[in-house]
Amino acid sequence: MSNPPTNNPKYKWIGTRPDRPDGADKVTGRARFAADFNLAGQLIGKVLRSPHAHARIKSIDTSKAEALAGVKAVVTSRDFPEQPDVIVPAGEMQVNLRDVTRNIMAREKVLYEGHAVAAVAATNEAIAKQALALIKVNYEVLPHVIDVAAAMKPNAPLLHEHLMTEGAKPAAARPSNIAKRIEFAKGDTAAGFAKADVVIERDYTTQAVHQGYIEPHATLASASEDGQVQIWSTTQGHFQVRGFCARLLNMETSQIRVTPSEIGGGFGGKTVVYLEPLAVRLSQKSGKPVKMTMSRDDVFRASGPAPGADVHVKIGAMKDGRIVAAECTVAMQAGAFPGSPVGPACMCSYACYDIDNVFIVGYDVVSNRPKVAAYRAPGAPISSFAVESTIDLLAQQLKMDPIDLRLKNAAAKGTKTAYGVTFGTIGMVETLEAAKNSPHYKTPVKPGFARGVAAGFWFNVGADSSAAAHVGEDGTVTVISGNPDIGGSRASLALMAAEELGIDYDKIRPVIADTASIGFNFVTGGSRVTFATGLAVVNSVRDLIRDLKGRAAKTWGVDPEGVIWENGMAKPAGSNVGTFEPLTIAQLAATAGKTGGPINGHAQLNVTGAGPGFGVHICDLAVDADTGIVTVGRYTAAQDVGTAIHPSYVEGQLQGGAVQGIGWALNEEYIYNAQGRLANPGFLDYRIPVASDLPMIETVLVEVPNPTHPYGVRGVGEVPIIPPLAAVANAVARSTGIRMYDLPLSPPKLSAALDAARPLMAAE
Template identity: 80%
Template sequence: MSTGKYKWIGTRVDRPDGADKVTGRARFGADFNMPGQLIGRVLRSPHAHAIIKSVDTSAAEKLPGVKAVVTAKDLPEQPNVIVPAGEMQVNLRDITRNILAREKVLFEGHPIAAVAATTDAIAKQAVELIKVEYEVLPHVIDVTEAMKPGAPVLHDHLITEGVKPAPTKASNIAKRMDNTKGDFEAGLKQAEIVVEREYTTQAVHQGYIEPHATLASAAEDGQVQLWSTTQGHFQVRGFVSRLLGIETSQIRVTPSEIGGGFGGKTVVYLEPIAVRLSQKSGKPVKMVMTREEVFRASGPAPGGTVRVKLGAKKDGTIVAAECEIALQAGAFPGSPLGPACWTSFACYDIPNIKVVGFDVVSNRPKVAAYRAPGAPISAWGVESTLDVLALELGMDPIDLRLKNAAKKGTKTSYGPTFDTIGFVETLEAVKKSAHYKTPPKPGYARGVAAGFWFNVGADSSAASHVAEDGTVTVISGNPDIGGSRASLALMAAEELGVDYSKVRPIIADTSSIGFNFVTGGSRVTFATGLAVVNSVRDMIRELKVRAAKTWGVDPDAVIWEDGVAKPAGSNVGEFEPLTLSQLAATAGKTGGPINGHAQLNAQGAGPGFGVHVVDLKVDRDTGCVHIDRYTAAQDVGTAIHPSYVEGQIQGGAVQGIGWALNEEYIYNAKGRLDNAGFLDYRMPVASDLPMIDALVVEVPNPHHPYGVRGVGEVPIVPPLAAVGNAVARSINIRMTDLPLSPPRLSAAIDAATPKMAAE
């Protein structure tokens, strides 16, 4: 843990929003209401793929209590332009069609129309009165099927990008991406051992417990207010502005507390509809998704296929590596293909790398970001194949990774050369851990895997205000999804040299602070933290000016230390230090309020690396996996609030365990989702798990004043292969298709067991 270098950083203080969140006082998305509000509901497609021949809303409009109905006709057409959205990119032409279908419905659950009524019951009744005439088309769900010639084509205009010469016919392959370093074929010739495997993964959902919710109030003068549960209220503002043609400054979005997002709340579904319903009805409109709607029609993470080929020397040195990935984008192009490709071999210093990726549309909901988008899928393939290699070489899996580990100076396949990183330190921490030094319990097997995430910087704004009594408010604009208020306040208290309890962090709406990019990419503590630190420094600069004025000296002759202004040296004169409260009390005489501001585009987000170890056993009769022990090690830069850093690591690991063992979107022959609920979409529950030991490694990021690296994304990357590798070593079968659910495992065990002699 932190070394005593700091007073506040590295301490486990109570979070500022703690009392609100343990008493039910905190207001989440569905907890906002306005007098006279209407309730909005959405009509969704029952078909996976169909032409919309007509939509008749007349009967719904006539139902007493219905105040507005909207269809795609109420949203202006959008250009074919790609804009950033969270960690992903979206095309405006596509996103308006994702929000309300136009020519076709492209997945079961695709919204077609929405109504606002005085009660929820009337709204539901009205939705059922909308008549839609469909021409049902053949559909395609599976990514491999969708890539085949002759597959039903979702978009007649979709010509594969990244292929030369450009194809002349539309297909479901939106993009091909090539990413190389050195010469893979030449490298492979030097190999003494070659291993190759193919893998699949299924679509999984972020599984945030709070469904999407919004409350919109459009006034007669054109101003719009929105309350929304989102990872980025500035993104909500931007999308509503673009999609409805409203000037950005006319829209004010206040973020509610957010009940989980994990990337899934970086895009918009309800907000533009709610605003349009509010404009048409003249009343505030509240919309909340059901859990079923969340599963069917928000953005899960893609499933896909991964093929990995590794060539190595007998001593374990990897000389050539190839990865081919095809990801489901869902109904519209835009899977996290880039990150999936770029992260695939980012943990390793390999001279010859070839990565090819395909972004493929099919009749599924359009994917959204999910914690380290794309990375767990390629890591599942790469880290599993590394385990095959380790077994064939008879090498310890940590030693194999240490032999090939990326370090400072390693050039990545996607371009950048690493600065100071902590992968070797993380591997060594695992090797030295009590867990790794102790063999698994009898009957249990051990799996190891690593993971990487770039981490993100981007745009942040912050302000710091000294109140009249000398206490401080720190204002930023990123929804606090897991304790970031605490980490921001800790950095502000450290910088200012005052008690943590004197610093109150708040999250401002879009009209009260400058632009902030989404809470995502593990960027808030790094980038918004940097903005907060800079705003405090700006405030300190002003505090020194005020002290100088009080003393009648030059501002350069004042220093700020331990929360007080002091003369820089004895030559300045004999002055008693001035505290924040003293300077605040006289602020009116020295120049007015004392504030600081900062805005930046943060560069130098330090990449993060994780290494996970799991001991488990497989019940050979039921196919159930029992996890006995789990250690997740990660280089976090500096743990600003160690408890929340551990929490990110533990939570990410468990989401990865769910992905590995049980979670999957299951479609039936009609292209409809069969498990759109928490009973059948089986996320980990408390009784599935042991404690998750978070092993925090601190290799400070040289590009942040306190050494911060993002933490949240890395921990979901290793678990898929860590679990798979342990299963392989447990039952001696290399499972290549996720999830490793009981039916799949017991079928594999049965298939591998010699049939009993006919008795």
């Protein structure tokens, strides 16, 4: 514990930076990630994937594969029951069970390259691979469509012959690839634009990007003859793995026990199932444990990604910078099945600002790409890139400081959003001011560099959480929760428990329990764990304290109301209660047998009142005029974080999110060839940022406590990926004089734009 505490005078533990409880395991290789689990006698499972972007499956012949020595089971869609047309939550997104079963194993058609068509389990990997080659699939190849604009055309190849646009005005007369139309309106934009001094209207596009977690999906499943199933898996939600497997395999949830491994990154991409139902079915058929891991190629072709989109933005403002009307249309890739995050993209687009007249339309569009999954603030970075770029154009046109322009329009307590919610206590203004006063913004831009600014908003979520706190015989405490720790949440949960209980952080051991050992928990996602599961932990500790006070009351022969809890000890509430020496947890634990048995607390709740978060990022960069290579020289992320429970891990969220956003802005994209096959399914050609691409990422933690949480916690994980896309693009525009409307701003694209502008600039 060598790091200095922050100066949060209200608390003893909250705001300090102790070593994380799982630190030693993670630096020694001892921590077990999904692919590190093995069982005696396990088989290796492998998936046969479609080479086509779009094709009808006429027949599948698995007989030769089944006959191969060492092959113990083969499954196809015939091994999975048909599912009803029912929408269920999947992490922060919604999915249709009818589609989920088709995504894990293609039925009538393959809808994207990499779509699973069969799976085998064999005694080793070599035999499993040999078996895949022996499966004969007879395809009727169909015309495919990759891009949103093309997929929306009336004559586009149809992915789902019966898909009618939900919410279309007028109602859809015939099927299309547009799954849904949504709309959010506030005020009268026509009147707003009519009075505006300045109107700016632009079109933007972004490409699909992958979450890029370093640990590929992996699972180990063991089914026994009595119908019980155990699963070890890398997931952001083991209760969701249990729920999906139960539905997709027609089982009862109590028959399935899922143990989450340590998780090697997820960012939203591990809130859905791919391998688990296949591994369970293969294990059921073979009677052996089955281990499955995705290759990196599989991960790119068949999991995630986050969507690309076409975005149209129109903003009208008065000369003083006041925005009086704003419109946005987002047409978003859903991948092969309906369900893109176009809803949050629309809702977040203007949420940073207090604007009277807003009109937002979103389209959810299917095409022959893998089904999209959540990625950190799903949808928001995309609409925000377009809106924040347009606001930068407005700042340039009005010759206003970009932070001042945003301050002029900033949302505050009482602002009504276009999606209907009225904000409570939020920190948008404070975050803008903190960014303006940051050492970075106060320092003049270095010669050769230019500066971009952008803001971002995310709701943050609460939802279902359970937690328990158990006192051991020696008075130390185990805190049990059910959310995989993806970035240090064990530490923040233990800090809140220590603060509440008044004992030392290292007397508390946080444990993440499997699905059979703690009540239901919603996924690790939506920036909810430290907030919502944190609240469940706080409540479980309060329940524990109530029990401890009762034990002291019993020991002293007084009423429980006569006992208070202070600094980890039970004390008489006042001299009228009597004179008793305080009792520590250890003392109460030693006599627990005489005062009522084991001392435990528990809590389960549906958490509401998540505090929204706002971020403002500042990016200084230089553009090489010959190569189009962008060098980020300085970067600062300011964010309204509520209360920083463990400031190092809060800073880490801001830094990591910012860098993912920088990658999205500068290099990352799914590239398809003419056959609809992904051309860059590896880390060499899909280039995520590396250490030498980056400067240090400075952080400014703005603490505007969330009034609904006992310690003021707001989610912090998602906001920081939103501002970088426009912060980078705005800096590029100010550096080169060329506004780029299509992400990523990769060297080939940027150098082409620079070349195209050169004779023009010379002529001027």
